[in-house]
Amino acid sequence: xxxxxxxxxxxxxxxxxxxxxxxxxxxxxxxxxxxxxxxxxxxxxxxxxxxxxxxxxxxxxxxxxxxxxxxxxxxxxxxxxxxxxxxxxxxxxxxxxxxxxxxxxxxxxxxxxxxxxxxxxxxxxxxxxxxxxxxxxxxxxxxxxxxxxxxxxxxxxxxxxxxxxxxxxxxxxxxxxxxxxxxxxxxxxxxxxxxxxxxxxxxxxxxxxxxxxxxxxxxxxxxxxxxxxxxxx
Ligand code: NAD
Numbered sequence: 665x666x667x668x669x670x671x672x673x674x675x676x677x678x679x680x681x682x683x684x685x686x687x688x689x690x691x692x693x694x695x696x697x698x699x700x701x702x703x704x705x706x707x708x709x710x711x712x713x714x715x716x717x718x719x720x721x722x723x724x725x726x727x728x729x730x731x732x733x734x735x736x737x738x739x740x741x742x743x744x745x746x747x748x749x750x751x752x753x754x755x756x757x758x759x760x761x762x763x764x765x766x767x768x769x770x771x772x773x774x775x776x777x778x779x780x781x782x783x784x785x786x787x788x789x790x791x792x793x794x795x796x797x798x799x800x801x802x803x804x805x806x807x808x809x810x811x812x813x814x815x816x817x818x819x820x821x822x823x824x825x826x827x828x829x830x831x832x833x834x835x836x837x838x839x840x841x842x843x844x845x846x847x848x849x850x851x852x853x854x855x856x857x858x859x860x861x862x863x864x865x866x867x868x869x870x871x872x873x874x875x876x877x878x879x880x881x882x883x884x885x886x887x888x889x890x891x892x893x894x895x896x897x
Contacts, residue, residue, distance in 0.1 A: 668879065669895045675862055677836035678756040682748060683852055685763045687841020687868060688885045692739045692768055697843070705732070714817045722807045729812040730801040733784045736767055744840070744889035745772030752776070754896045759830035761823070763842060763849055765814055778823040778830075780849065786813035821848060831855040838892070840866045841885050844873040853877060866892060 686696035697704055704712060707728060711717040718725045745768050752758040752774055761778045762769055767785055769777045787798035790809050802810055815821055831837075837856035844850040853876045856863050865877040866888045874880050881888045 665891055665895060668892075671862070672836075672895055675835065677862060679833045680751065680755045680757065680836045680838065681759045681761065681830045681834045681852075681856065681861075682751075682838045682840065683761045683763070683842060683849060684748075684769070684840045685842025685849075687843075688744050688762075688889070689739070689742075689764055689766050689768050690841065690868075691744070691884060691886050692742045694735065694739055694766055694768075696841075710817065713814070715819065718811060718816070722811075723804065726802045726807050726812075729784065729814070732765070733799070734801070736784060739766070739768065741768045741772030742886050744885035745769055745774070747890045747893035748840075749773030749775075751893045751896060754893075757833065759826075761827055761830070761849075761852075763846065778826055780815070780821045780823055780827065782812070782814040782822060784812065784814070787811070788813040824848075827852075828855075831859060831861075834859050834861045837861045837863045838866060839864070839877070840889060841868070842871070844871045864892075 686694070690696050695705060712725055712728045748760060748769065749772050752760065759778065760769060760774050760776060761780055763781050765779065765782055765784045767783065785798055786795050787802065788795050788811050790811060795813050834856050837853065839853060842849065850873060853863050853873060863877045865871070865874055865880045866885065867882060868884060869882055870880065881892065
């Protein structure tokens with residue numbers, strides 16, 4: 665990490681974009697897809713993360729997200745989440761994009777989080793088209809007219825304008841704890857490269873797109889993200 669500190673100083677990186685995935689929350693106790701062999705808490709992805717799955721069985725889908733929402737009460741931000749909230753305060757421009765639907769970045773102190781795949785604590789009313797903050801369980805009498813405000817397969821991501829803007833002056837792109845299997849997030853490294861940003865992957869292990877990054881650091885997020893952010897202090 666010493667030579668990296670020199671490189672960061674030479675490049676004088678000030679405009680930072682970070683993408684996080686399920687891996688950053690793994691050590692807080694929230695399972696990733698990979699932990700569960702491509703299943704999400706024992707469910708096939710298409711059953712609980714597609715509009716077709718929802719219309720086929722809204723009750724099962726709501727019960728699944730009720731459990732995910734309830735789980736948030738038993739998990740806490742880990743040092744990787746808090747390190748990123750520190751980094752937000754240190755650099756000039758900072759954008760945190762997350763694929764995660766949990767609220768651990770916010771609870772770790774991050775101010776501005778772009779939840780590109782939605783949030784467990786938001787609900788979408790199919791009658792009014794309104795999105796509301798939501799805690800607790802969706803009750804059976806509501807199953808047919810509300811849905812979790814989660815981006816499912818085949819649906820457009822949220823905050824695409826803000827995300828595009830974030831890359832305009834990006835000089836450092838960090839990709840943390842994501843398998844890089846899901847587009848468009850997996851393509852962000854290309855957007856960063858077009859701006860000549862330094863692109864760094866931080867993950868437990870190599871991913872399918874590791875070769876596209878300038879540097880890769882492997883290890884648990886609580887260790888490597890905190891070590892990385894310490895380089896800026
Ligand atoms: P993924 O499950 O496909 O991949 C997880 C990645 O995290 C892997 O590359 C793995 O090597 C890495 N990882 C695991 N433990 C780690 C650790 N301790 N430190 C660092 N890296 C670690 O997850 P994804 O790429 O985020 O894509 C999955 C999709 O599933 C997202 O769209 C997301 O919305 C959804 N999801 C969200 C959550 C959550 O909100 N916490 C959890 C599961 C799935």
